[in-house]
Amino acid sequence: MIIGALCLGALALTPASAQRDPLAPLPDQPVRPALLPRPTPAAPVTVRYAPTPLPAVAQVPAVGFDAYRQTLAAKARAAGVREATIQAVVPYLTLNSRVVELDRAQPGQVSNPNAIPPFGPYRRKHVTDDLITRGAARYGANYPFLTNIERRFGVEPLVLMAIYGHETSYGRVTGTFDLPQVLATLAYEGRRRSFFEEEFVASLQLLDQGVPRSRLRGSWAGATGYPQFMPSVVLRLRTDGDGNGTADIWNSEADALASIAAYLREAGWKPNVHWGVPVRVAPAFNRAAVRSAVVAPRCPAVYARHSRWLTVREWRSLGVAAIGRTLPENELATLIEPDGQGATAYLLSTNYRAILDYNCSNFYALSVGVLGDSIVGG
Numbered sequence: 099m100i101i102g103a104l105c106l107g108a109l110a111l112t113p114a115s116a117q118r119d120p121l122a123p124l125p126d127q128p129v130r131p132a133l134l135p136r137p138t139p140a141a142p143v144t145v146r147y148a149p150t151p152l153p154a155v156a157q158v159p160a161v162g163f164d165a166y167r168q169t170l171a172a173k174a175r176a177a178g179v180r181e182a183t184i185q186a187v188v189p190y191l192t193l194n195s196r197v198v199e200l201d202r203a204q205p206g207q208v209s210n211p212n213a214i215p216p217f218g219p220y221r222r223k224h225v226t227d228d229l230i231t232r233g234a235a236r237y238g239a240n241y242p243f244l245t246n247i248e249r250r251f252g253v254e255p256l257v258l259m260a261i262y263g264h265e266t267s268y269g270r271v272t273g274t275f276d277l278p279q280v281l282a283t284l285a286y287e288g289r290r291r292s293f294f295e296e297e298f299v300a301s302l303q304l305l306d307q308g309v310p311r312s313r314l315r316g317s318w319a320g321a322t323g324y325p326q327f328m329p330s331v332v333l334r335l336r337t338d339g340d341g342n343g344t345a346d347i348w349n350s351e352a353d354a355l356a357s358i359a360a361y362l363r364e365a366g367w368k369p370n371v372h373w374g375v376p377v378r379v380a381p382a383f384n385r386a387a388v389r390s391a392v393v394a395p396r397c398p399a400v401y402a403r404h405s406r407w408l409t410v411r412e413w414r415s416l417g418v419a420a421i422g423r424t425l426p427e428n429e430l431a432t433l434i435e436p437d438g439q440g441a442t443a444y445l446l447s448t449n450y451r452a453i454l455d456y457n458c459s460n461f462y463a464l465s466v467g468v469l470g471d472s473i474v475g476g
């Protein structure tokens with residue numbers, strides 16, 4: 099039942115951020131430019147190389163885009179966007195070839211589990227001393243506010259701070275791409291057309307609500323503000339955290355943190371349960387006995403790395419021992435071993451899945467949890 103409820107919840111939600119493609123099972127594999135052949139120093143100078151063909155990226159034909167603008171305008175009109183807003187934006191839309199290039203460089207599905215990279219290098223890149231130190235300073239300085247947010251939304255504040263740190267380095271890196279342009283480009287490119295068309299219309303609805311065009315900036319994939327929300331998520335969940343009467347996720351940390359809390363609550367966050375805990379797995383542990391037979395309807399490659407659900411008590415009886423923090427004895431948890439057998443593993447509570455709703459990547463969600471733990475001292 100719990101699994102079913104969680105899956106339905108996941109289906110109902112728009113991921114907060116599309117910066118790392120929710121379709122891709124693992125994030126942040128560095129996108130490396132193709133290596134051009136070079137002569138070694140000893141090679142004769144007469145060696146010639148055929149020119150490297152340009153990749154197919156950035157070659158989306160612009161000829162159809164003029165007509166496609168009218169499609170976007172019609173969709174905006176159908177959604178009730180003001181005509182003045184449509185006329186101020188749609189005629190001036192252009193294709194952004196850099197966005198197409200970045201989108202096509204996204205990692206694909208991992209078909210060979212042996213090719214799954216370990217978590218360690220990603221963790222070292224995303225759970226840095228700098229992020230921990232700055233997160234801890236903010237956490238301490240805003241503790242009364244964060245306690246208030248926890249009372250209001252039931253979400254543990256360390257996770258809010260960690261998402262804020264992971265997404266934008268606490269507001270330092272929020273992206274400079276023009277949202278209507280990148281959303282129109284990604285919709286036109288067509289890989290996920292209906293998703294990006296809806297987000298494009300949502301960006302116009304934000305303009306209708308009085309958000310200045312200059313503020314509608316973000317990542318190449320259309321995520322904006324301190325929490326890196328997609329426009330439809332901004333429309334639905336932006337929250338006034340500091341009580342000044344406006345919900346400004348672009349300039350107010352309090353509003354951003356409250357908005358992240360609103361997102362996680364909607365994604366099914368259960369109060370007073372930690373996201374997960376690091377564990378040691380006994381060497382003789384029978385992994386086949388805890389394998390999950392469920393295929394998740396959303397990002398199945400991500401969920402395929404989780405075991406089936408057992409209570410924390412059952413896990414302990416199988417020799418899975420918490421290192422430090424613990425989860426409640428009767429809480430259900432799944433096991434993940436992101437660095438393979440013999441390395442630190444994690445028992446993940448149902449709340450871990452709320453973080454996956456924010457961004458469907460195990461590396462993302464684990465590093466958010468580990469960063470949050472580090473911010474509060476372990």
Ligand SMILES: [Ca+2]
Nearest residue numbers: 338340342344
């Ligand atoms: Ca506010």
